[in-house]
Amino acid sequence: MADIQGSYDDLFVAVPRALAELLDGGDVGGSVAVFVDGEPVVDVWGGFADAGRTVPWERDTLVNVYSVTKTMTALCALVLADRGALDPDAPVARYWPEFAAAGKDGVLVRHLLSHTAGLPDWEGPVEELYGWEAATARLAAQAPRWEPGSAAGYHSLTQGFLVGEVVRRITGRSVGAFFADEVAGPLGADFHIGLAAEHDRRVALTVPPPGLDEEYTAGSAAADGEAGTGTAIRVRDGNSVAWRRAQIPAASGFGNARSVALVQSAMACSGTVRGTRLLSPAGCERAWQEQFSGDDRVLGMPARYGLGYGLFGTTYGWGGWGGSLVMIEPEARAVVAYVTNQMREPAAGQRGLELVMSAYDGLLGLRA
Template sequence: MPHMADTAGTADTARVQGSYDDLFTAVPNALAALLDAGDTGGSVAVFVDGEPVVDVWGGFADSDRTVPWQRDTIVNVWSVTKTMTALCALVLADRGALDVDAPVATYWPEFAAAGKESVLVRHLLSHTAGLPDWEGPVEEVYDWSAATARLAGQALQWEPGSAAGYHSLTQGFLVGEVVRRITGRSVGEFFAEEVAGPLGADFRIGLPAEHDHRVALAVPPPHRDEDYRASAPGGDATAATTATAIRLRDGNSVAWRRAQIPAASGFGNARSVALVQSAMACGGTVGGVRLLSRAGCERAWVEQFAGEDRRLGMPVRWGLGYGLFGNTYGWGGWGGSMVMIDPEARMAVAYVTSQMREPAEDTRGLELVMAAYDGLQGQRV
């Protein structure tokens, strides 16, 4: 293991703590720059070969900036949660318990209603199923039975597989119910017992009350308040008139934390996100724990769709539960949190933050990924 330096920033406003390999100094420096620029708080982790080469955090865990961000501070990572839910499905597929080419109704018979017999499991994972919009009240997302029953009865907006439209809230219920039908466990339980537990990862889908004191609530972008609503960077605001908008105040609520909303309510820190997704970066095994085979990992990277996403309003490439970006894979969450996986480099980079920014203006994740690659280049010299 290379030398790991401890760090503590000199400026109180951008106090960065934790440890990092000397070659990866650019990463804590980049986090410090974000804090100096006004961000409330966040954490960054870089894992190579399943081992941390960066594990740093800084800033504050509250909007009043009175509570320092700690090593074990956790935050809602919004849609980064989708990569965790996808991993659960991929584990089941690797075990032969789930066929991604099978109709969803094979596992969830009620789902065949309203002409959905032709929707395949892989369509759920690749945002091509044709059920992109949550059309119920916000309160119903806290009720698993009601949420899944609503989606089972809903009609499709397009022929499955023919188009992609980001299933921002619905994907988690759809994939999660398939997981539940196969295993008899909620996706949160399955993830805890089969993924986070064996790895020792501090990440949960459905947060018990004893962890509330560790949560850094989301802070809206400048000039916004808790009624700030989720929207896509280039999306057409008129494209989904029946969709229910999720507000920042919803995500900061106790009800949101307690519920299992597997597309958007995962809580963790950068360390836990990078640790879990290192399994995908390292051929299915991390820290001596084998979650799935190399072939099981590679299944996720097979392109399912490439083109304009009807909800995001921009070109995308979708694999099974992950966005494809050249030879890297991952996804980001509303407000800025993200994970990036590079199987060739056996690297996972995770950034989580409570400080939201407008999606069209947010380059923080990319900046931190590039800083991580600086360190990787140093390793190879």
């Protein structure tokens, strides 16, 4: 059985066992954390940080969590809303006047957070993702693909720029700087939107699915017979230095399971973690107020969206390309996070869900 490092409460022995099974089954490396009341009851890792399996995954190894980053960007917006600086029901153009172009004057902030703004695809070259002004100017000029608020279509790359520019217009800081100053810094969380060169040595590069190489791309075609116009993102792009340095707040966050679970514990614990208050209980509840329920016209499957988070029964959270995942259980004041450098296809998210389920017996045991 794979060697698992870290610590865990005896009630949660199924979690490290599940991680070991994934590594024994061929995964390269990963980490899992379960936090309850803002404290770790599981903090484990194992495997390797490189495709050649020569560099062990360490306690402080970082990995690109792709769309799990959306939950961090959403938290920034929710913090601003809780402070009264951002109104989710306001037109985006109130904060970002140029955004009103091309018939977008009726797009509301909550539409950005719930994938209903009608701007789901990135229609420019990959290189423009690395420059904030070029990316946001292109999005400001685009016309919506559908009547905003009338339908949902997953904004895989665009959501971070859209929400992030609103954050920047309000605060004068990039979303990465705001997150570092107002969220990660106060909590002591090792999560980064825009990774500094000093952390490169700790990064576990993404490993493509077995049998595929770094040209493997994220799907960009839309469902419902629509032509997907989005630029496909390759594993090669996600592993580039340019990607790490850029702030792509929907997809370029770097962290480990511990940091993801710590940050999102703010949402699980009514806004306060380890004595640090990020937002109020009412501010947390905004996240799971349903904004859309139905078929996502980009994903081609049923989806429920709150403000920045996917809704799944009584839990909420989101997953990233390749398999990383975070799920929040507000009733149990718990968060389960899994990050990995190993992509799988199909059903990459299934591994994360298995790890989430492995934590449930322990959560039930704590209630007993």
